[in-house]
Amino acid sequence: MNNTEKAVNGFRFLPPSLGAWIGKDIPAQPFKGDIPWTPLKKPIRKTSFALMTSAGISMKSDLPFDVAREKREPAWGDPSSRQIPASAGEKDIDVNHLHINTDYIKQDINVMLPLKRFQEFEKEGIVGRLASTCYSYYGFQMDPAELLERTMPDIADQMQVENVEAVLLTPA
Amino acid sequence: MTPEFHREIGIPRVAAIEYPYGRPVGQVNDIEGQRTVLLETLSFMEKADNPGKIFHLPFTWPEEPKHTKWQPPEISPIAKLFLDEIKEAGAARKKK
Numbered sequence: 001m002n003n004t005e006k007a008v009n010g011f012r013f014l015p016p017s018l019g020a021w022i023g024k025d026i027p028a029q030p031f032k033g034d035i036p037w038t039p040l041k042k043p044i045r046k047t048s049f050a051l052m053t054s055a056g057i058s059m060k061s062d063l064p065f066d067v068a069r070e071k072r073e074p075a076w077g078d079p080s081s082r083q084i085p086a087s088a089g090e091k092d093i094d095v096n097h098l099h100i101n102t103d104y105i106k107q108d109i110n111v112m113l114p115l116k117r118f119q120e121f122e123k124e125g126i127v128g129r130l131a132s133t134c135y136s137y138y139g140f141q142m143d144p145a146e147l148l149e150r151t152m153p154d155i156a157d158q159m160q161v162e163n164v165e166a167v168l169l170t171p172a
Numbered sequence: 173m174t175p176e177f178h179r180e181i182g183i184p185r186v187a188a189i190e191y192p193y194g195r196p197v198g199q200v201n202d203i204e205g206q207r208t209v210l211l212e213t214l215s216f217m218e219k220a221d222n223p224g225k226i227f228h229l230p231f232t233w234p235e236e237p238k239h240t241k242w243q244p245p246e247i248s249p250i251a252k253l254f255l256d257e258i259k260e261a262g263a264a265r266k267k268k
Binding site (some may be wrong): 005006007008009010011012013015016017018020021023024026027028029030032033034035036037038039040043044055070071074076087097098099100101102104105107110111112114117118120121126127140142150166168170171172 | 173174175176177178179180181182183184188189190192193194195196197198199200201203207210211213215216217218220221222223224225228229231232237240241242243244245246247248249250251252253254258259261262265268
């Protein structure tokens with residue numbers, strides 16, 4: 001907990017049965033183990049950001065995330081990623097995700113990947129910079145090996161090329 | 173969205189929010205609401221000084237969960253595959 005009074009209930013919006021099913025595999029005890037940690041090197045107002053989401057957003061000019069295979073193989077989730085230019089808007093994107101209603105993202109990409117808001121923050125000096133490339137992957141991963149071992153290192157390489165110093169990840 | 177997952181995998185910094193899936197930043201075209209969520213998140217990011225911190229964002233979605241329409245038009249393949257287990261988990265929850 002923290003200094004606010006609200007305690008977020010992550011299951012509030014799930015149907016009770018689905019919440020019980022998902023929740024049964026989550027340990028009751030706090031996490032034990034090492035957690036990766038990179039301290040911020042600069043104040044936020046001088047930090048270069050990239051945005052990333054697990055919502056299955058792709059550019060219309062790219063291959064969409066493969067939900068057809070997931071329909072055939074329900075335990076499989078597309079482990080690839082897509083680059084989303086920071087200039088992208090609703091007319092440029094497609095959204096494929098079998099676990100959420102994608103209509104709201106198609107109406108306003110900022111509800112999921114807040115590109116416009118970070119462009120405003122950059123102009124206002126609230127953040128240092130928004131990198132020219134942002135990212136989407138597909139959050140349903142029963143086996144995250146390929147996502148972690150191949151997809152994410154490629155994303156990290158591109159972030160380093162663009163001198164990204166912090167990432168805001170918005171889960172779907 | 174689901175800070176409880178932190179207990180399973182450990183996450184460096186979490187700004188948890190009780191908003192429906194698919195809209196963690198806020199409502200469609202609500203520029204001020206989205207900015208407020210993000211500014212609070214950035215403020216937390218700047219203050220977090222060790223791994224595993226969870227900040228509970230103090231915002232409340234204006235609709236009851238049953239009215240949020242966040243779910244996909246069709247049941248997801250994995251939920252369909254495990255539907256019996258899901259129902260059993262729900263029944264066990266009711267008994268508690």
